[in-house]
Amino acid sequence: MFAAYAARIxxxxxxxxLELGERPEPAARPGWTTVNVKAAxxxxxxxxxxxxxxxxxESLPMILGCDAAGIDEDGNEVVVHSxxxxxxxxxxxxxxxxxxxxxxxxxxxxxxxxxxWNVLPKPKELSFEEAACLPTAWLTAYRMLxxxxxxxxxxxxxxxxxxxxxxxxxxxxxxxAGLRVLxxxxxxxxxxxxxxxxxxxxxxxxxxxxxxxxxVIETVGAATWSHSVKSLKPGGTLVISGATSxxxxxxxxxxxxxxxxxxxxxxTMGGKDELEDLLSFCAARGVRPVIDSVLPLDRAREGFEKxxxxxxxxxxxxTV
Numbered sequence: 001m002f003a004a005y006a007a008r009i010x011x012x013x014x015x016x017x018l019e020l021g022e023r024p025e026p027a028a029r030p031g032w033t034t035v036n037v038k039a040a041x042x043x044x045x046x047x048x049x050x051x052x053x054x055x056x057x058e059s060l061p062m063i064l065g066c067d068a069a070g071i072d073e074d075g076n077e078v079v080v081h082s083x084x085x086x087x088x089x090x091x092x093x094x095x096x097x098x099x100x101x102x103x104x105x106x107x108x109x110x111x112x113x114x115x116x117w118n119v120l121p122k123p124k125e126l127s128f129e130e131a132a133c134l135p136t137a138w139l140t141a142y143r144m145l146x147x148x149x150x151x152x153x154x155x156x157x158x159x160x161x162x163x164x165x166x167x168x169x170x171x172x173x174x175x176x177a178g179l180r181v182l183x184x185x186x187x188x189x190x191x192x193x194x195x196x197x198x199x200x201x202x203x204x205x206x207x208x209x210x211x212x213x214x215x216v217i218e219t220v221g222a223a224t225w226s227h228s229v230k231s232l233k234p235g236g237t238l239v240i241s242g243a244t245s246x247x248x249x250x251x252x253x254x255x256x257x258x259x260x261x262x263x264x265x266x267x268t269m270g271g272k273d274e275l276e277d278l279l280s281f282c283a284a285r286g287v288r289p290v291i292d293s294v295l296p297l298d299r300a301r302e303g304f305e306k307x308x309x310x311x312x313x314x315x316x317x318x319t320v
Contacts, residue, residue: 001025003109004300004318005063006050006101014050015304020297023063026105026113031090033073033116035080038128039294040068040107042303042316043136043165044244045099054102065107065318066100069122069131077122079131079279080107080114081272090115099136099269108300110320120276123283133289133315134278136269137165141173141217142278143270144239149215153178156213158231160184161220162194162202163313166241168290170217171197176287182209184224193313197290215239225249229256237263290314 001023008017026034046064049055055062066082084104085095100106100114122131144166151157157174161167162185174181175198183194183202191202203209205220206227214236216228221243228238230253257264270278281287292312295303296319303316 001110002297003063004065004297005061005108006055007061009050009052009055009057009060011051014047015301015308017050018064018301018304019061020300023061023109026111029113031115032113033119034111034113035068035070035072035078035119036111037068037070037107037109037320039070039132039320040065040318041133041136042307042318043067044242044307045136046101047304047308049101054099059103062101063105063107063109063112064101065109065112067132067135068107068112069128072119077124077128078119079122079275080112080135081118081120081275082107082135083269083271084115084118086271087117089117108297108318118272120272120279123279125283126279126288129291129294129317129319130289131279132317133291134282135275137315138169138173138289139270139275139278140241140267141166141169143274144217144241144267145170145174145177145179145215147270147274148239148265148267149217149237151179151215154180155215156180156182156211158182158184158209158213158216158228159194159199160205160216160218160224160228161244162199163187163190163310164219164244165315166219167217168197168314171199172287172290173281175199176281176285182213184227190313212236219243220245222246222249226251226253229253229262232260232262234260235262236260237265239265239267241267292316294319
């Protein structure tokens with residue numbers, strides 16, 4: 001079958017290890033099901049895999065891709081939940097949690113095999129391309145907002161780094177849920193797009209906001225950390241799920257954190273039940289993922305280049 005896969009690890013030039021070509025079809029195994037992939041979306045996780053983060057040389061070649069929607073062995077339209085091992089379903093009961101491509105072949109292929117427990121029904125309201133955007137970036141944003149920040153309709157939220165997959169999802173989901181969303185971006189066009197998607201205002205990184213917020217959705221890291229902490233109301237919550245600009249800010253702002261009794265919460269992906277809720281929310285409220293571009297699988301390299309260069313707003317989707 002045709003696939004996009006990591007053939008080599010290169011920490012400095014990750015795309016040099018990306019290959020497109022034929023790979024063996026997945027073998028059947030008890031408790032697992034094979035999904036014929038219709039659409040799969042890119043995540044920064046795929047670039048990190050090419051750099052060797054979470055993926056060792058001994059596991060190569062590894063088909064990349066965490067997210068997918070397709071048709072299962074019984075002809076059902078399904079969405080793949082990409083976290084394997086957290087429940088013991090389909091794997092050993094002591095197997096630690098991992099994301100597809102860290103241990104198992106991924107979704108950038110004509111077929112993918114996952115534990116049967118890891119497939120959910122695709123709502124008929126969502127296309128395969130839309131559904132394929134949800135299981136990683138959008139699920140991460142959903143958990144950050146509604147589980148870990150604990151915000152409610154009417155609360156205010158700052159989303160750092162508009163344009164990235166998680167940040168874009170947080171803007172759309174927050175606005176649809178009745179939150180008052182503010183956003184930042186270095187790019188004027190991305191700030192304008194954030195407002196179109198429901199943000200009340202969009203600002204330069206570090207710019208003084210019109211008011212302090214109840215929660216901050218942080219995926220940028222070092223470059224925006226100080227601004228995130230200073231933007232919170234007393235008792236507010238900063239939820240962090242990534243650090244694309246680096247993990248070590250110049251100032252930790254510890255005095256402000258303890259004096260204002262701020263909460264700092266780490267967040268990673270989400271559970272199957274949260275993905276089920278996210279799918280239902282999107283179907284019921286007419287929320288649709290923001291898609292930057294749709295490419296056939298044999299043009300996967302173009303999608304990787306767009307993501308690596310940051311020249312996108314929303315998700316890149318590959319179709320099979």
